[in-house]
Amino acid sequence: MNHSSFYxxxxxxxxxxxxxxxxxxxGFSIDDTxxxxxxxQDVCVGAGGVxxxxxxKTGDGPSTPAQVKFHREWRGRKIEILRSLEExxxxxxxxxxxxxxxxxxxxxxxxxxxx
Numbered sequence: 001m002n003h004s005s006f007y008x009x010x011x012x013x014x015x016x017x018x019x020x021x022x023x024x025x026x027g028f029s030i031d032d033t034x035x036x037x038x039x040x041q042d043v044c045v046g047a048g049g050v051x052x053x054x055x056x057k058t059g060d061g062p063s064t065p066a067q068v069k070f071h072r073e074w075r076g077r078k079i080e081i082l083r084s085l086e087e088x089x090x091x092x093x094x095x096x097x098x099x100x101x102x103x104x105x106x107x108x109x110x111x112x113x114x115x
Contacts (some may be wrong), residue, residue, distance in 0.1 A: 013058040014044060026092055039066030039080050048099035053079040053112035056088070 004048040012034055020043060024030050028045040053076070055067065060083070063071070071079050082088045 012042070013056040013061065013081075015058065015085040015088065016056045019054075019056055019082065022085065022089055023092050026096060028092065028096075037066075039064060039068070039070030041070075047096060048103060050099060052077065052095065054088075054091075055079055055081045057081055057083045059083060072091050 016034070020030050020032060023043075023045055028047045031044040031046075032042070033040055033044055034042040041055045043052060043054050043056075043064075045052050055063070055071075056061070063081075080091060082091055
């Protein structure tokens with residue numbers, strides 16, 4: 001299948017494929033949920049035992065009414081909106097760093113000592 005025509009046909013934002021590829025390369029599991037509709041996020045990603053929901057937007061592209069409704073009613077972790085490949089890279093690297101620090105025994109010990 002020609003991926004570029006596949007992504008255009010589904011009206012995905014311009015950095016969707018590149019963002020998914022990057023996140024996968026740095027260690028995230030990727031579940032592309034963009035075809036499910038109903039305003040759901042574009043992808044669900046996971047790393048370090050934690051799941052994240054991501055919505056890709058190009059530039060200042062608006063959310064659809066269905067997306068606004070879904071995001072407002074979602075009771076789980078906040079859905080992150082990433083507006084460029086650069087923003088995705090920053091988010092992915094920062095998130096992996098935070099997950100690594102949180103799982104560091106020294107960090108856990110210092111948090112436990114403060115409690």
